[in-house]
Amino acid sequence: MKGEDLIATFRRFVREEGLLRGTERLLVAVSGGLDSTTLAHLLHAEGYFIVIAHCNYHLRGEESDRDEAAVKALAETLGVPLAVGSFPLRKSDGNVQLRAREIRYTYFKKILDEYSCDLLVTAHHADDALESLLFHLIRGTGLPGIRGIPSRTDFPLVRPLLSSSRSQILEYARQHGLTWREDASNQSDDYARNRIRHHLVPRLQEMGLTPEGASTTLGHLRSAEFFYLRGLASVAETCLRRQGGRIVFDRRTELLTFTDTLTLLHHHTAYMGFGDDAYRQMLTVTGNRIIPGRGYRARVSPAEIVFEPGTPESAAEEPVQVHRLPFTAELPGGRIELAVTDRPRVLSGADQYCRLPELPLLLRPRRAGDRMQPFGMQGSKKIQDILVDDKVAIWERDDLRLLCTPAGSIVAIVGHRIADDWAVGEQDDRVLRIRLQKGNPALP
Structure with missing residues (x-):
């Protein structure tokens, strides 16, 4: 040329x-x-x-x-x-x-x-x-x-x-x-x-x-997008409504297929920081659920999805220090309660138990490269691989918290695994109880 x-x-x-x-x-x-x-x-x-x-x-x-x-x-x-x-x-x-x-x-x-x-x-x-x-x-x-x-x-x-x-x-x-x-x-x-x-x-x-x-x-394609956007706006009038800073989607609509709904929601809420897996969870979860985005959250019920401002991601990612017990923290994954208790006869169940670590402790999100040796296993393993093996849903993984010592040793994946080094022994009369209560508050 x-x-x-x-x-x-x-x-x-x-x-x-x-x-x-x-x-x-x-x-x-x-x-x-x-x-x-x-x-x-x-x-x-x-x-x-x-x-x-x-x-x-x-x-x-x-x-x-x-x-x-x-x-x-x-x-x-x-x-x-x-x-x-x-x-x-x-x-x-x-x-x-x-x-x-x-x-x-x-x-x-x-x-x-x-x-x-x-x-x-x-x-x-x-x-x-x-x-x-x-x-x-x-x-x-x-x-x-x-x-x-x-x-x-x-x-x-x-x-x-x-x-x-x-x-x-x-x-x-x-x-x-x-x-x-x-x-x-x-x-x-x-x-x-x-x-x-x-x-x-x-x-x-x-x-x-x-x-x-x-x-x-x-x-x-740029020309096609012009008509595409007009179509999205037209469809949204039938199942989306805006209430101040909130967007409400009617889950009961029969107008859209699953994929159509994903496209519609992604278009109107893309700035809220939800990933593809989060959108899929919104459309498949039963009951009530809160799904965090980036500075926003989706409050899901059987009838609707309410997109609204929520806890900023930066605040949710901050480590939480534990200086005294008992301790309670409201975090994206739910309420975490830490308390000293007598060693129970049965260590299995919804609660987790570990040896008493020295204070202060740290509750933090997982990071790339985090490893621990789960109780009963030989050798350490990446936290990411443990979560995959335990079939923890993708959208739940970023909400998980690790309980750590000040030196950085991982004591537990809260709600899932105890580290082998911190497993309760026969000589431990008093232990730390770790309780996770997943939050599913009712929607307004």
Whole structure:
């Protein structure tokens, strides 16, 4: 393809999608790489008023500073305003990509206001949309994931290169003598999207798949989503109602199949942080049940499901310290009661018993890699594997609490297993009783 193909594709996509009128003031996010450098040059050449914005996270040392220098040089060459934000991050700062994204868009919002810009413009293109589609297909998704990256969002943000391929962008950059920076991390297979780009996409292209063909399909899917959303809104009127900050679903409706209901609930409550297994539990559980989400909860009864604000996940995940006995705590999995009692004749039953540990104790959620040796077993085992073997439902596992000593030794999986080291012996006259009462409060 020739460089002019990018211009033609850009103009057609902008016209068909109604993205730009030509009178807006545009804030262009530029990393210094090929795609964003080309976008800034193209928009400027097409006569748009642009401001360039760049974020330096200092994650790659001098390389990050060279990226910033390249962006400054581009802005000077084009003669356009430039805004640069410095936000030092460390690779140890949890999910760095997510953190950087949050910082980036907060900064862009600030610069939009400072420069009186109407829209943020990013350089996502057809190859990105294809990779995003494949990524979501691998993870599991619905139509919003299949239709790929949207051409606009309410941010306000537009992506005018979504119908343009990486090869078109590269040819344009070469024809116009542009220079850009290459991020070495783009060549690494440490990230799932890079593995898709380096290994899966080339195989599919060998079979005839092209970014241009995928772009056409994604365009039809974006159109289909428009009607899909209207249909969801129409169906919701028959079985969903909003009461202030709550959403109430009528479980007695006969209009929807099981899968239809999953789709409807997921669409209207996706921001509440429920997983697929949680939704399935809502539709299959009998009696009353509370199912926690992320800052929300679902209160289930035979007649309805009430989605409402609940205990924030961060609070629910905080360890609880036990400084004295008896002790009672209301936690997501139910009420946990700890008390010292005489050794019972029979140690089996709903309650658990263990040797008396020294205080303080800790009740905490399970963590990746947690291990213990269950009573009666040889060798230690991952908590995750113990729960699988005991057929503990997926949606109950995150609600479980581990009883631990201050040194970190796991005494018990509350409600399920006692560690072998803490099993009651014949010489133990006084023991610790662990009682779990699962909460199923009645719904209003």
